[in-house]
Amino acid sequence: MEPPLQTAAFNPAAGDPAGVRRADANPAQLIDQIRALEELKAAASAAQVRVTAVFDALTRQAQATAGLKADQLGKGVGAQIGLARRESPNRGTRMLGISRILTREMPHTLHALTRGVINEWRATILVKETACLSLEDRQRIDEQVAGNLAELESLGDNQLIARTKTLSYALDPHSVVNRASKAASERYVSCRPAPDTMTYLTGLLPVAQGVGVFAALTREADRLRAAGDSRTKGQIMADTLVERVTGRAKAEDVRVQVQLVMTDRALLAGSAEPAVLPGYGMVPAQFARDLVRKTGSRTDKATRTWLRRLYTEPSTGQLVGMDSLARLVPEGLARFIAVRDQVCRMPWCGAPIRHFDHIKPFRDGGTTSAENIQGLCEACNQAKEAPGWSAAVVTQPAPGNTGAAAATRHTVETITPTGHRYGSTSPPLPGATESAQSESDSNEHLFNESVSAAEAIIRPFTVVPHPDGLFPLQFIDLRAA
Numbered sequence: 001m002e003p004p005l006q007t008a009a010f011n012p013a014a015g016d017p018a019g020v021r022r023a024d025a026n027p028a029q030l031i032d033q034i035r036a037l038e039e040l041k042a043a044a045s046a047a048q049v050r051v052t053a054v055f056d057a058l059t060r061q062a063q064a065t066a067g068l069k070a071d072q073l074g075k076g077v078g079a080q081i082g083l084a085r086r087e088s089p090n091r092g093t094r095m096l097g098i099s100r101i102l103t104r105e106m107p108h109t110l111h112a113l114t115r116g117v118i119n120e121w122r123a124t125i126l127v128k129e130t131a132c133l134s135l136e137d138r139q140r141i142d143e144q145v146a147g148n149l150a151e152l153e154s155l156g157d158n159q160l161i162a163r164t165k166t167l168s169y170a171l172d173p174h175s176v177v178n179r180a181s182k183a184a185s186e187r188y189v190s191c192r193p194a195p196d197t198m199t200y201l202t203g204l205l206p207v208a209q210g211v212g213v214f215a216a217l218t219r220e221a222d223r224l225r226a227a228g229d230s231r232t233k234g235q236i237m238a239d240t241l242v243e244r245v246t247g248r249a250k251a252e253d254v255r256v257q258v259q260l261v262m263t264d265r266a267l268l269a270g271s272a273e274p275a276v277l278p279g280y281g282m283v284p285a286q287f288a289r290d291l292v293r294k295t296g297s298r299t300d301k302a303t304r305t306w307l308r309r310l311y312t313e314p315s316t317g318q319l320v321g322m323d324s325l326a327r328l329v330p331e332g333l334a335r336f337i338a339v340r341d342q343v344c345r346m347p348w349c350g351a352p353i354r355h356f357d358h359i360k361p362f363r364d365g366g367t368t369s370a371e372n373i374q375g376l377c378e379a380c381n382q383a384k385e386a387p388g389w390s391a392a393v394v395t396q397p398a399p400g401n402t403g404a405a406a407a408t409r410h411t412v413e414t415i416t417p418t419g420h421r422y423g424s425t426s427p428p429l430p431g432a433t434e435s436a437q438s439e440s441d442s443n444e445h446l447f448n449e450s451v452s453a454a455e456a457i458i459r460p461f462t463v464v465p466h467p468d469g470l471f472p473l474q475f476i477d478l479r480a481a
């Protein structure tokens, strides 16, 4: 093997991002180094798999000693793996599951990973493709496929899947049927952001249904185009999909619970500060204004635009909180937290918020206040409930959040049972970077205001400084009744 990569101090200005001394480089050696590093990554993955399995066993042992019930053992382990690997708790839990299988059931695959013959993804393929087999059959495939390192090395992803499938079908034809029903149980629909204020709506469906939906859309597009519709086939298919799923007669009529967060300057004074669409992210100010205006001007009485005001501290953009004496988070506060946090607050998670969590538990005297409540997804909320986890609001912003405004944004520190600390600072809000310009109707109060945005746009806007010097942020809820 070649000696380790020669690196110099990192110097982006030198135009040599890897820090490789170009003068010493020989192309053939560089290729050898790329291969050596690839094998090193695989070996590191294998070591991570083993360490993960030992951590899991130790934690379960400690939890059992502490008197945890059998079905609660292992709680919070996946989340800790995720945090350590800078991945979501959800992915951490999957990685934990793969570690358990590789160390207990598939020794040949783990060996191949250790030797660098396959990478972490191919080891995952072998785990996934044998998931529906008996332990005995799985071990047989482990030996047949991963026991032959020379052959294994020659297989690409698709070939590896095909080879595993062929063998498992020969061993257990029923497993294919089981696989199909397991796969069908994993059907889902997801929505993720695409560039230019578009989204990808993805459905993972059983083949007959997926093909059926596509054929129905194609037929409708062909029919309309034959009848003279000037839209493209793709446009008609997309519009038809929206119309049929939402039950609206026209795709552009659909607006169900779209929420927008923007400053009053962006809404009313034409400022260019971007707005936030919760669940999507930043959108251009003009796009947000058009969305509000279009809705406001509709004759459709069922669609209403609600405009609420949230106030931010002038210089920092920090939302001004509200308190409640109850344990249950009131609707106004929940909305406030949803705007402030946008997604699950656990570092690297990013899942939608499902729970409003008392950072310091209510039973320990934690208050129901904006300060002490954070938005979490279901998995993270459960992980945080495992023994040995704690969290606290801190004043030091999490790493990567720099600047004066970050120092005042809401920051939570989660401490795992091993004593590792992970900081999470709430994302910046629209208007947070601008200097203080406090303008608002003085008689409006936090959360209580619901006026029609159409009215607000048409009505001359009286600018009166807020008595507390606060800065208004518009929370706009476009909903179809």
Ligand SMILES: [Zn+2]
Residues within 6 Å of the ligand: 089, 344, 345, 346, 349, 350, 351, 376, 377, 378, 379, 380, 381
């Ligand atoms: Zn989460």
